[in-house]
Amino acid sequence: MGKSGEDLGVVAGLVRASFLVNAVYAESAREYGLTVQQGQLLCVLMGRPYGMSDLGGTLGLEKSSLTGLVDRAVRRGLVRREPDPDDRRAVQVLLTAEGHELAEDFYAATCRRVDDLAAGLDSQDRDRLAALLGAIVRDNEAPTVFLDARQP
Numbered sequence: 001m002g003k004s005g006e007d008l009g010v011v012a013g014l015v016r017a018s019f020l021v022n023a024v025y026a027e028s029a030r031e032y033g034l035t036v037q038q039g040q041l042l043c044v045l046m047g048r049p050y051g052m053s054d055l056g057g058t059l060g061l062e063k064s065s066l067t068g069l070v071d072r073a074v075r076r077g078l079v080r081r082e083p084d085p086d087d088r089r090a091v092q093v094l095l096t097a098e099g100h101e102l103a104e105d106f107y108a109a110t111c112r113r114v115d116d117l118a119a120g121l122d123s124q125d126r127d128r129l130a131a132l133l134g135a136i137v138r139d140n141e142a143p144t145v146f147l148d149a150r151q152p
Contacts, residue, residue: 010016014098014136017117020117021114021117022036023061024110024114025039025114027113028109028110028113029106031109032105032106034102037059037061037069038072038073039106040059040145041055041059041069041070041073041079042055042073042078042079042095042099042103042106042107043103043106043107043110043146043147044145045079045094045095045099045103045145046095046103046107046147049058049082049092049093049094050093050094051084051090051091051092051093052066052067052070052090052091053090054092056121057143058145059145065136070093073099077098078096078098078099078103079094079099080093080096081093087142101151107146110146
């Protein structure tokens with residue numbers, strides 16, 4: 001194993017960075033009494049309501065796992081199901097007022113923690129890192145599971 005301060009290749013750098021981000025995300029989730037999956041659900045729903053099928057695809061969950069996740073969030077009063085206005089057979093999942101407030105707090109705390117991971121970089125390196133990560137996300141068509149903190 002290499003030392004933590006050494007230069008890394010792309011693969012090792014991305015994998016280690018993902019571990020760092022996952023650890024920060026898990027820490028934020030614990031602080032707010034959420035599971036990581038519940039935190040992801042709340043962050044995804046901050047952008048807009050989702051139908052169950054789209055939500056499952058975005059979160060990478062099978063139908064039964066997603067149903068359980070949404071059921072638990074409904075019981076906690078964080079989300080609700082409403083009929084889909086475009087398809088009477090389907091439902092949309094959206095945040096409740098309590099869920100929206102928790103999502104905003106969780107999102108803000110997680111953004112601060114993730115931003116702190118790059119605290120040692122100057123603004124030019126931060127901009128370069130953001131551009132490179134943006135290219136990777138776009139090229140791989142990563143779903144929007146976390147909003148860009150720079151957007152209103």
